[in-house]
Amino acid sequence: MIDFAARDSMSVKERSEALINGAPLDRVPFDPCACGVAARVYGIDRGKFYRNPEEAFAAGIQFMKAYPWMNTCPAYGWADKGAWEFGGKIFWPDGDRFIAPFSEPLITKPSDVGSLPDPDPESAGMIPLVDRFNDLSRRHGFAACLPGGTPTTFSAAIVGKVNLLKWLIRYPEAVHRLQRKVTDFMLRVAEKTIAKFGALNCSMECATPMESNQLISPRMFVEFAKPYIREILGYYLSKGVRRATVHLCGDHTANLKHWVDIPLPPRTVFFIGQEMDLEKTGQLMGKGHILAGNLDTGTLQNGNSRQVFDEARRCLTIGKRHPGGFILMPGCELPPGIPLENIEAVAQALYEHGYY
Amino acid sequence: MKTTKRKILKELANAVAMMDEARSADLAREALKAGIDPYEVLVDGLCKGMKLVGQRYEQGEYFVPELLLCTDAMYAGIDVLRPHLNCESVGTSGKAVIGVVRDDIHDIGKNLVTIMLEAFGFEVRDLGRDVPLRDFITEAIKLDAHMICMSVLMSTAMRGMEEIIRMLKAEGVRKNFKVLVGGGPVSQAFATRIGADGYATNAVAAARKATQLRRTSR
Numbered sequence: 237m238i239d240f241a242a243r244d245s246m247s248v249k250e251r252s253e254a255l256i257n258g259a260p261l262d263r264v265p266f267d268p269c270a271c272g273v274a275a276r277v278y279g280i281d282r283g284k285f286y287r288n289p290e291e292a293f294a295a296g297i298q299f300m301k302a303y304p305w306m307n308t309c310p311a312y313g314w315a316d317k318g319a320w321e322f323g324g325k326i327f328w329p330d331g332d333r334f335i336a337p338f339s340e341p342l343i344t345k346p347s348d349v350g351s352l353p354d355p356d357p358e359s360a361g362m363i364p365l366v367d368r369f370n371d372l373s374r375r376h377g378f379a380a381c382l383p384g385g386t387p388t389t390f391s392a393a394i395v396g397k398v399n400l401l402k403w404l405i406r407y408p409e410a411v412h413r414l415q416r417k418v419t420d421f422m423l424r425v426a427e428k429t430i431a432k433f434g435a436l437n438c439s440m441e442c443a444t445p446m447e448s449n450q451l452i453s454p455r456m457f458v459e460f461a462k463p464y465i466r467e468i469l470g471y472y473l474s475k476g477v478r479r480a481t482v483h484l485c486g487d488h489t490a491n492l493k494h495w496v497d498i499p500l501p502p503r504t505v506f507f508i509g510q511e512m513d514l515e516k517t518g519q520l521m522g523k524g525h526i527l528a529g530n531l532d533t534g535t536l537q538n539g540n541s542r543q544v545f546d547e548a549r550r551c552l553t554i555g556k557r558h559p560g561g562f563i564l565m566p567g568c569e570l571p572p573g574i575p576l577e578n579i580e581a582v583a584q585a586l587y588e589h590g591y592y
Numbered sequence: 593m594k595t596t597k598r599k600i601l602k603e604l605a606n607a608v609a610m611m612d613e614a615r616s617a618d619l620a621r622e623a624l625k626a627g628i629d630p631y632e633v634l635v636d637g638l639c640k641g642m643k644l645v646g647q648r649y650e651q652g653e654y655f656v657p658e659l660l661l662c663t664d665a666m667y668a669g670i671d672v673l674r675p676h677l678n679c680e681s682v683g684t685s686g687k688a689v690i691g692v693v694r695d696d697i698h699d700i701g702k703n704l705v706t707i708m709l710e711a712f713g714f715e716v717r718d719l720g721r722d723v724p725l726r727d728f729i730t731e732a733i734k735l736d737a738h739m740i741c742m743s744v745l746m747s748t749a750m751r752g753m754e755e756i757i758r759m760l761k762a763e764g765v766r767k768n769f770k771v772l773v774g775g776g777p778v779s780q781a782f783a784t785r786i787g788a789d790g791y792a793t794n795a796v797a798a799a800r801k802a803t804q805l806r807r808t809s810r
Binding site for chain 2: 272316333334335338397398401402404405406450451452453456486510511532533534536537538571572573574
């Protein structure tokens with residue numbers, strides 16, 4: 237076990253605050269983005285974790301205690317959102333599955349978009365679970381989460397990813413109707429959450445898997461996704477939300493220039509996938525935003541300690557040069573099955589190469 | 593006749609590449625009416641169109657939505673040909689089973705590889721997503737497949753790929769199948785380490801790799 241305390245001159249909280257304020261740091265923070273691993277360390281399967289926000293919160297607290305050198309806090313949520321909220325079925329990863337909750341498409345015809353309900357922002361799908369988690373977070377001094385993901389993520393879950401991708405060309409009007417419906421729902425949830433917890437106590441993470449250029453062109457991003465992302469993030473900003481993370485999940489290189497006029501608070505964290513070039517992305521983001529991510533999750537899961545160390549060192553070497561600040565993170569969620577010695581290899585690299 | 597045939601097949605390939613389902617079906621009918629061998633219509637019209645689509649995808653001109661719609665156009669033509677194709681005489685480039693390994697539900701990449709394998713002439717049994725490890729082997733044996741193709745997006749599911757190769761070895765059937773792996777977190781280094789025969793970065797490259805591997809399979 238590495239003794240960070242012997243070398244750190246800031247607490248986790250001080251380091252986080254300094255990063256947000258653009259002040260000098262003692263070292264690069266490491267945010268593991270860990271839900272599945274937190275469940276594993278806590279000794280429950282992911283079904284129990286995701287069904288029970290209280291268990292998830294307790295798992296997050298224990299994970300923080302187990303890894304005090306990380307800049308982490310309890311986290312809760314999953315990517316496949318939308319279908320459950322609009323009346324579909326959710327499948328839980330019971331039985332020690334290494335998987336997050338997932339759903340099946342709710343409708344498959346463009347003509348059915350009009351028949352979708354307007355879900356209740358208090359009781360639909362995962363909303364009550366997130367609300368319980370947010371209550372716990374606020375009670376412990378952490379931020380409450382605003383609806384994460386993008387409307388496109390929700391829409392893809394509602395009609396199925398393949399259908400949505402085809403509709404972008406075949407039925408563009410249906411896609412816009414669907415995006416409108418989903419955006420309105422997300423705004424209703426955001427309004428309720430902000431009213432309950434206060435904008436300054438809320439944070440938002442905007443994860444964008446469906447907008448990746450591995451799936452769609454930058455032109456499609458601009459036409460079908462960006463207007464709705466702009467609307468939601470603009471709403472958050474207008475309400476006074478100051479903490480934001482944009483997770484560019486996958487390769488968004490060709491979309492990057494289109495993020496310039498999306499309203500974001502200063503010092504937004506751009507948490508990027510391993511598919512993107514850390515240096516070039518940092519240059520495009522500029523010093524006004526914080527760069528994060530890029531640790532290859534395949535190496536974290538399947539590499540040996542030496543390979544993980546080298547990968548973390550690569551990210552640290554490049555990331556430390558970003559004038560807006562850098563957070564070492566995996567390219568996506570920390571793989572739930574990661575060998576624990578590989579977490580130690582990240583720590584070793586951070587200890588040797590993470591200090592400013 | 594030769595000019596007509598060339599013209600129809602070229603237009604058919606273009607209809608596929610332009611995502612035009614109705615035109616693809618019409619041209620397939622026209623080709624049959626003109627007395628062109630259905631197998632030629634399939635290979636030199638529809639599949640050729642999909643290869644063109646593959647090139648546009650690799651060049652960044654097409655993205656996944658276009659690829660999916662071109663596939664629909666190809667199948668619209670195949671549906672017209674189907675009653676006229678003598679399956680025995682058609683022959684295949686080889687047989688493959690494909691699936692997303694257990695603990696992963698992300699199947700867009702796998703679906704694209706399935707499409708491209710079919711366009712390259714493979715008979716493919718698609719096992720779906722979140723596929724139990726044992727099923728890859730059982731189904732490959734049942735189909736008498738030449739190839740086992742595995743896809744993942746979640747890094748945790750990569751362990752399943754390694755485990756399947758271990759199971760193939762333990763059961764003494766490793767040599768019966770070429771193993772092709774791919775997906776977001778997979779790399780050539782990983783493929784080499786687990787003893788896979790091939791790795792590809794995208795669906796078109798996967799179909800090419802499968803064709804290449806087939807030459808040295810049993």
